[in-house]
Amino acid sequence: MAQKSFNDTFLRACRQEPVTHTPVWYMRQAGRYQPEYRAIRQKYSFFEMNEIPEVCVEVTKLPVEQLGVDAAILFADIMTPLKPIGVDVEIRSGIGPVIDNPIRHLEDVEQLGELDPESDVPFILESIRQLRRDLTVPLIGFGGAPFTLASYMIEGGPSKNYHQTKGFMYAQPQAWEKLMEKLADLTVTYLKAQIKAGALAVQIFDSWVGALNVEDYRTYVAPTMRRIFAELKESTDVPTIYFGIGAGHLLLEWDRLPVDVLGLDWRTSIPEARALGIRKTLQGNLDPSLLLGPWEKIEAKAKEILDQGEEHPGHIFNLGHGTFPELKVETLQRLTQFIHDYSSRRNEV
Numbered sequence: 001m002a003q004k005s006f007n008d009t010f011l012r013a014c015r016q017e018p019v020t021h022t023p024v025w026y027m028r029q030a031g032r033y034q035p036e037y038r039a040i041r042q043k044y045s046f047f048e049m050n051e052i053p054e055v056c057v058e059v060t061k062l063p064v065e066q067l068g069v070d071a072a073i074l075f076a077d078i079m080t081p082l083k084p085i086g087v088d089v090e091i092r093s094g095i096g097p098v099i100d101n102p103i104r105h106l107e108d109v110e111q112l113g114e115l116d117p118e119s120d121v122p123f124i125l126e127s128i129r130q131l132r133r134d135l136t137v138p139l140i141g142f143g144g145a146p147f148t149l150a151s152y153m154i155e156g157g158p159s160k161n162y163h164q165t166k167g168f169m170y171a172q173p174q175a176w177e178k179l180m181e182k183l184a185d186l187t188v189t190y191l192k193a194q195i196k197a198g199a200l201a202v203q204i205f206d207s208w209v210g211a212l213n214v215e216d217y218r219t220y221v222a223p224t225m226r227r228i229f230a231e232l233k234e235s236t237d238v239p240t241i242y243f244g245i246g247a248g249h250l251l252l253e254w255d256r257l258p259v260d261v262l263g264l265d266w267r268t269s270i271p272e273a274r275a276l277g278i279r280k281t282l283q284g285n286l287d288p289s290l291l292l293g294p295w296e297k298i299e300a301k302a303k304e305i306l307d308q309g310e311e312h313p314g315h316i317f318n319l320g321h322g323t324f325p326e327l328k329v330e331t332l333q334r335l336t337q338f339i340h341d342y343s344s345r346r347n348e349v
């Protein structure tokens, strides 16, 4: 059988090169909306799925084969590299990460170890090498940003208001700085190892950083993010992506960072981001809840987003946040097909 040629559309959009169609992938594209995922998940804990390369590879490939998306994202969690440095985390179904030993003081921060990817997460690197051999689309590696990782480490689990996290930041600024420094080192080491193993782009998820105002972001987070992206840029030319939820007010700060692509949630439209003067590639931003609505509404919004994305080079279609269990596989299949058909017809003329 002839081998399928490599589809590099996603990478071309990251670099703002001409594309035949708008590339699309979905955050949390591997997940509980897929019956195949649910069947595997019944047999293993989340981290077992993560730590057994055959399972991790299968689950990563599933949405690529089922939906026809233009990129794969490694099946793992932002918490995966925290276990080896001494964070007692498990993923509870329907809740998310839960941590038994939350951080309270400087001493807790000082006790955290350093990550050695080759010995601490060999299964991640093995899965990436295998995926790089098998896939005909780019594999996106990823990690959590220090603020978002810290929010779980301090709160002990998901949070609505981040009181503990922000309280720690305001009350113990030196311990906070130390924590940011350690998590930045971990993020850079982890992402560099993923790139060396074969990841062709990396996304940093700062899902909860929108909880900060601009001034606090500048003081407590931006220097760390600047260092992470700068250190990645020094050693590699793979595209970098930065994403957060409810973070439209931080977009201008993000734009100043040495990152290539900015991910938008559904609250900030592409024209609003462009009106701020942002010229980087944008990724997003269909509201995932809309996927529970009638197809006509989904199609109209997808079309609008594709048209908005066309006005400046560099658009990657995605959801404004992750998929969720109630979604139908067929809806995402139809949406992917529509994005490909509509954008390739447009790009022909």
Ligand SMILES: Cc1c2[nH]c(c1CCC(=O)O)Cc1[nH]c(c(CCC(=O)O)c1C)Cc1[nH]c(c(CCC(=O)O)c1C)Cc1[nH]c(c(CCC(=O)O)c1C)C2
Pocket: 026, 027, 028, 029, 030, 031, 032, 041, 046, 073, 074, 075, 076, 077, 078, 079, 091, 092, 093, 094, 095, 096, 097, 142, 157, 158, 159, 205, 207, 321, 322
């Ligand atoms: C990129 C990614 C993540 N998690 C998973 C992936 C896998 C790759 C993919 O298919 O996208 C698998 C991934 N991670 C998890 C699941 C569901 C687990 C299950 O099957 O029980 C999956 C498929 C568990 C998890 N892990 C986390 C949550 C959120 C909890 C909260 O609201 O605070 C949850 C529910 C933490 C987490 N994990 C992640 C983020 C950043 C992106 C986002 O905001 O969605 C965050 C905040 C990132």
